[in-house]
Every structure is written in structure tokens, then in C-alpha cells.
Amino acid sequence: MPKPTLVTPIDEDKQLRILWDDDELSEFSFAYLRGWCPCAMCQGHSGERSFVSVDDPQLMDIRPVGNYALNIVWKDCENGIYTFDYLRELGRAAESRSQESQHE
Numbered sequence: 125m126p127k128p129t130l131v132t133p134i135d136e137d138k139q140l141r142i143l144w145d146d147d148e149l150s151e152f153s154f155a156y157l158r159g160w161c162p163c164a165m166c167q168g169h170s171g172e173r174s175f176v177s178v179d180d181p182q183l184m185d186i187r188p189v190g191n192y193a194l195n196i197v198w199k200d201c202e203n204g205i206y207t208f209d210y211l212r213e214l215g216r217a218a219e220s221r222s223q224e225s226q227h228e
């Protein structure tokens with residue numbers, strides 16, 4: 125499983141950049157990443173993930189969880205455990221979304 129080698133929050137752009145050990149680069153806006161917080165508080169127990177829209181999300185901290193996930197701590201939610209697989213998935217979805225919008 126790929127692991128992040130460098131996790132860089134860019135506060136002025138409100139973006140998080142993750143470089144993986146296989147050289148893939150994932151970039152997310154804070155709003156995107158916050159919106160997909162996988163915790164039960166944000167997602168409920170429906171079993172289906174949905175996007176939670178948050179105005180001006182504040183990134184407080186990023187903590188490693190074992191060797192499989194990052195706990196991304198938002199001002200309004202501290203519980204988001206983002207597994208590496210989930211982050212890769214989100215990164216790819218974010219990328220295809222921005223490519224789509226370039227074609228419009």
C-alpha cells in the first residue's frame with residue numbers, strides 16, 4: 125500500500141498536498157477534504173458517504189494513525205480518520221473533477 129512521504133498544508137491556498145512514496149501527488153482543497161470527512165458524526169450511520177458542505181473549514185492538525193491512516197483534525201470535527209486508501213481515492217476523484225471543469 126502506498127504511504128505518504130510528505131504531507132504539506134498550504135494555508136494561503138487552503139489546500140493540502142500529499143506526496144506518496146510511489147511519486148503520485150494528491151492535492152485537495154480543505155473544503156473538499158473536510159466535506160468527505162469519514163467519521164460517524166459527519167456521515168451518520170447510513171453506510172453511504174455523502175459530502176458535508178462546511179464554510180471556510182479550518183485545519184488544526186494532522187496526526188499519523190498507525191501506518192495506515194491520518195487523523196485530519198478540523199476545527200469543527202476532530203474525528204476524521206482518513207485511511208491512505210481513502211485519501212488516494214479522494215485525490216483521484218478531485219483530479220478528475222478538476223480536469224472535467226477545465227473542459228467546460
Ligand SMILES: [Zn+2]
Nearest residue numbers: 161163166201
Ligand atoms: Zn467528521
